[in-house]
Amino acid sequence: MKNIEVPALARVEGEGALYIRLKDGSIAEVELNIYEPPRFFEGFLQDRYFQEVPDITARICGICPVAYQMSSVQALESALGVQISAQTRALRRLLYCAEYIESHALHIYLLQGPDLLGHESALTLAEVAPDVVKNALRLKKVGNDLLKAIGGRSVHPVNTCVGGFYRWPDLKNIQDQIPGLEWALQASLDTVRFASGLKYPDFEMDYEFVALTRPDEYAIYDGDILSSTGNRITTNEFENSYIETHVRHSNALHSHTSANETYFVGPLARLNLNYEMLRPVARKAVEESGLQLPLKNPFKNLLARAIELVEVCDAAIELAKSYSPEGPSFAPITVKEGQGAGASEAPRGLLYHRYIVDEQGMIRFAKITPPTAQNFAQMEADLWKYAPSVINLPHEEATLACEHLVRSYDPCISCATHFLKLNIDRD
Amino acid sequence: MRLTIISIGQTLRNDDGAGLAAVHYWVNAFPGTSHNPSITIEEAELPGINLLNLLEGCDASILVDAVQSNSPPGTIHQLTEPDLLGFPKGTQTAHGWGVAETLQLGRKLGYQLPEFIRIIGIEGENFLPGDSLSLSIQSHLDEAAQVIEDSATIILKQWSA
Numbered sequence: 029m030k031n032i033e034v035p036a037l038a039r040v041e042g043e044g045a046l047y048i049r050l051k052d053g054s055i056a057e058v059e060l061n062i063y064e065p066p067r068f069f070e071g072f073l074q075d076r077y078f079q080e081v082p083d084i085t086a087r088i089c090g091i092c093p094v095a096y097q098m099s100s101v102q103a104l105e106s107a108l109g110v111q112i113s114a115q116t117r118a119l120r121r122l123l124y125c126a127e128y129i130e131s132h133a134l135h136i137y138l139l140q141g142p143d144l145l146g147h148e149s150a151l152t153l154a155e156v157a158p159d160v161v162k163n164a165l166r167l168k169k170v171g172n173d174l175l176k177a178i179g180g181r182s183v184h185p186v187n188t189c190v191g192g193f194y195r196w197p198d199l200k201n202i203q204d205q206i207p208g209l210e211w212a213l214q215a216s217l218d219t220v221r222f223a224s225g226l227k228y229p230d231f232e233m234d235y236e237f238v239a240l241t242r243p244d245e246y247a248i249y250d251g252d253i254l255s256s257t258g259n260r261i262t263t264n265e266f267e268n269s270y271i272e273t274h275v276r277h278s279n280a281l282h283s284h285t286s287a288n289e290t291y292f293v294g295p296l297a298r299l300n301l302n303y304e305m306l307r308p309v310a311r312k313a314v315e316e317s318g319l320q321l322p323l324k325n326p327f328k329n330l331l332a333r334a335i336e337l338v339e340v341c342d343a344a345i346e347l348a349k350s351y352s353p354e355g356p357s358f359a360p361i362t363v364k365e366g367q368g369a370g371a372s373e374a375p376r377g378l379l380y381h382r383y384i385v386d387e388q389g390m391i392r393f394a395k396i397t398p399p400t401a402q403n404f405a406q407m408e409a410d411l412w413k414y415a416p417s418v419i420n421l422p423h424e425e426a427t428l429a430c431e432h433l434v435r436s437y438d439p440c441i442s443c444a445t446h447f448l449k450l451n452i453d454r455d
Numbered sequence: 456m457r458l459t460i461i462s463i464g465q466t467l468r469n470d471d472g473a474g475l476a477a478v479h480y481w482v483n484a485f486p487g488t489s490h491n492p493s494i495t496i497e498e499a500e501l502p503g504i505n506l507l508n509l510l511e512g513c514d515a516s517i518l519v520d521a522v523q524s525n526s527p528p529g530t531i532h533q534l535t536e537p538d539l540l541g542f543p544k545g546t547q548t549a550h551g552w553g554v555a556e557t558l559q560l561g562r563k564l565g566y567q568l569p570e571f572i573r574i575i576g577i578e579g580e581n582f583l584p585g586d587s588l589s590l591s592i593q594s595h596l597d598e599a600a601q602v603i604e605d606s607a608t609i610i611l612k613q614w615s616a
Contacts, residue, residue: 069584168504168505
C-alpha cells in the first residue's frame with residue numbers, strides 16, 4: 029500500500045492533519061501537523077508602540093485574550109521597569125478568573141465533554157441533556173459578564189494596558205457580579221461531580237509537568253516556572269530551559285526541555301504541581317471526588333479543569349468583594365529601551381512572552397510561546413503510544429479516538445468538529 | 456423594540472474583518488439610522504457561543520460577517536438562518552462556534568432569540584493573517600452599508616407602523 033499524505037490546510041487555526049505509518053503491525057511514524065497563528069503576530073508586533081501590544085495579542089485567541097494580555101503586560105512592565113499596584117494585580121487576577129470560568133465551562137461541557145459522553149457535539153448532547161448544556165452556557169455567561177464588567181467587553185476586552193487598566197471598573201458593576209459568581213461556585217462543585225462520573229479512556233504516560241508556581245496562591249497570573257523534575261526557574265530563564273525548534277513536518281515550532289524531552293503544560297500540570305495551594309473549597313472537592321494525584325491521563329485534563337473552576341469561582345468572589353478602587357488606575361511609565369519576559373497560565377497552560385522595546389517605546393522584537401505549541405511534541409508522543417490501541421478499529425473510530433486525545437489538550441483547534449484528517453499507511 | 460446589529464470577524468485576518476468594516480462604514484454613512492435609540496450596535500469580533508447572549512431578548516437582529524463560497528469576492532449575500540448552513544465562514548475560529556451552529560444550539564435550548572435574524576455575508580478572498588481588506592471588499596463596503604441600511608430601515612418602519 030502506498031503512503032497517503034494530506035498536508036495541513038491553511039484554514040487558519042481550524043485543522044490538523046495526522047499521518048500514521050505502520051510497519052509490520054507496529055507504529056513506525058506519527059506526525060501531527062497543525063497551523064500555528066502566533067507566528068504572524070511576532071512579526072506583526074514589530075514597529076508597534078508598546079501600548080498596542082495587549083490589544084493586538086489579545087486577538088491571537090478569541091477564548092483566552094486575557095491570557096495574552098496578562099503575559100504581554102508583564103513582559104513589557106519588566107522591560108520598562110514599571111511597578112504595578114497591589115490593586116492592579118488583584119483586579120488582573122479577577123479578570124483572569126473570569127476567563128478561566130468561561131473557557132473551562134466551554135471546554136468541559138461543549139468541547140471535550142461530548143467526546144466522553146459519546147456525543148458528536150454539544151448540539152446532539154443538547155437534545156438528550158438540555159439542562160446540562162444550559163447550565164454550561166449559564167456558567168460561561170457568568171465568566172463573560174465578569175470579563176465585560178472589568179474589561180469593557182467580553183470578547184477581546186479593551187481595558188488592560190501596560191501599567192494597569194485604562195480605568196477602574198465601576199464598583200457597583202463588579203459587586204453586581206457576586207450573586208452570579210456564588211451560583212457559579214455551586215455549579216462548579218456540581219461540575220466536579222459531573223466530571224468525576226465520566227468514563228475516561230485508559231491511557232497514562234509519565235510526563236514532565238511544567239507550570240507556574242507561587243508560595244501564596246494557586247498560580248495563574250504569575251509565578252516562577254516549576255517542573256515536576258524539581259527544576260524551578262524564573263520567567264527570565266525560560267528560554268534556556270524550554271527550547272523551540274523547527275520540525276520538518278509541522279508549521280508549528282515544537283518545544284522540548286533543554287534535555288530534549290517533551291513536556292506537558294495545562295490544567296493537569298497546574299493541579300499536579302500546585303495542589304497544595306488550592307483554596308480549601310477546591311481541595312475539599314478533590315478529596316470528595318476521590319481523585320488520586322498525580323493525574324497522568326491526558327483525558328483527565330477535564331477533571332483538572334473542573335477543580336480549577338471551583339478554585340477560580342471562589343477566588344473571584346473574594347476578589348470581587350474586596351474590590352475598592354482608589355487612586356490612578358495605571359502606574360506612570362517612563363519610556364526607555366529595555367527587554368523583558370512575562371509568563372502567566374492561560375487556561376490551556378503556560379504562556380510566555382518576551383519583548384525588546386527601543387527608546388521610543390517601539391517593539392523591536394517579540395516572542396510568544398503559547399501553551400498549545402509547547403504541547404505539540406507531547407501530543408505527538410502521546411499519539412505514538414496511544415495509536416497502537418486504536419489503529420485496528422474501523423477507520424472512523426480510530427480517527428475519533430485520536431481526535432479525542434488531541435482535544436483533551438484543548439488546543440487551539442479543538443472547536444472544529446472534524447478537524448483531524450487521519451491518514452494511516454499500512455506497510 | 457430593539458434591533459441589534461452585530462459585526463463578526465477578525466480584523467487581523469484580512470478579509471475576515473469585512474463585517475466590522477461594513478458596519479463602521481454604515482455607522483458613518485447613515486448616522487440618522489445608526490443613532491436610532493432602538494438600535495444597538497455590537498462589534499462582537501469572535502463571539503462564538505456568546506452570540507446567544509448578544510441576541511437574547513432583542514426583537515430583531517442583523518449579523519454582518521465575511522463568508523467564503525463560490526461567489527466573486529465582494530458579493531453581498533443576504534441570508535436567513537436556514538441559508539447559513541450552505542455558507543461556510545471564511546475562517547474557523549480556534550475555539551468559538553460558527554454562527555449557524557450557535558443559532559441552532561440556541562433554538563434547541565429555547566433561548567429567547569429574535570424571530571427575525573438577517574445575515575449579511577460579504578464574500579472574501581483572503582483570510583490569511585494580515586490587517587488589510589482586499590480591494591474587492593473595499594470597493595463593496597458602500598454596497599454592504601446600503602444593504603444594512605435598507606434592512607434596518609424596513610424593520611424600524613414595520614415597528615412604527
